[in-house]
Amino acid sequence: xxxxxxxxxxxxxxxxxxxxxxxxxxxxxxxxxxxxxxxxxxxxxxxxxxxxxxxxxxxxxxxxxxxxxxxxxxxxxxxxxxxxxxxxxxxxxxxxxxxxxxxxxxxxxxxxxxxxxxxxxxxxxxxxxxxxxxxxxxxxxxxxxxxxxxxxxxxxxxxxxxxxxxxxxxxxxxxxxxxxxxx
Numbered sequence: 001x002x003x004x005x006x007x008x009x010x011x012x013x014x015x016x017x018x019x020x021x022x023x024x025x026x027x028x029x030x031x032x033x034x035x036x037x038x039x040x041x042x043x044x045x046x047x048x049x050x051x052x053x054x055x056x057x058x059x060x061x062x063x064x065x066x067x068x069x070x071x072x073x074x075x076x077x078x079x080x081x082x083x084x085x086x087x088x089x090x091x092x093x094x095x096x097x098x099x100x101x102x103x104x105x106x107x108x109x110x111x112x113x114x115x116x117x118x119x120x121x122x123x124x125x126x127x128x129x130x131x132x133x134x135x136x137x138x139x140x141x142x143x144x145x146x147x148x149x150x151x152x153x154x155x156x157x158x159x160x161x162x163x164x165x166x167x168x169x170x171x172x173x174x175x176x177x178x179x180x181x182x183x
Contacts, residue, residue: 035123037150058099062163063156067109077101112157119150 023029028049033042064070077098082090126143129135135143 033124035120035150036127037120037123037147058103060102061106061160063112063160064102064106064109066156070105073101073105074098112153112160116150116153116157119146119153122146123150 018029026048030047030049032045032047034045036042078094080094080097082093084090084093123143123146126135126139126146129139
């Protein structure tokens with residue numbers, strides 16, 4: 001019985017178009033293929049590099065509640081006594097201190113997009129290996145666990161995105177696409 005060697009799949013599924021004006025305006029735009037997490041199609045990410053300055057405002061992230069020591073950080077900070085006598089000043093001081101502590105604490109957390117990117121790179125490595133040979137049992141198991149982990153990270157990222165958009169946009173989405181209809 002003859003065995004067939006595995007060859008890489010060489011098909012073009014999607015096309016990406018741009019204009020000269022776009023290319024000149026956004027010179028740091030990148031097209032990044034991601035790992036196949038749920039289907040045989042390769043999702044793609046367009047990363048647009050801009051020079052727009054980021055505001056240095058504080059925003060409490062809802063996904064912080066998924067971390068085990070978030071509540072303890074908040075309660076420990078809030079219990080620190082203030083030297084002010086006016087109750088409005090006391091609350092103001094507590095919120096300022098809490099903002100400072102949470103900003104510092106959040107810097108120690110891994111960035112969701114960075115973590116998803118690293119997981120996708122690992123998954124892409126296994127996809128590439130599978131094009132040339134069958135994965136060993138531990139590799140296939142790890143790949144399946146990694147897929148579940150990416151799904152959980154994407155759920156967390158979805159929560160993060162929902163927090164950043166207005167309720168109307170999350171509720172109705174883009175009327176011309178089915179992007180938001182899966183919710």
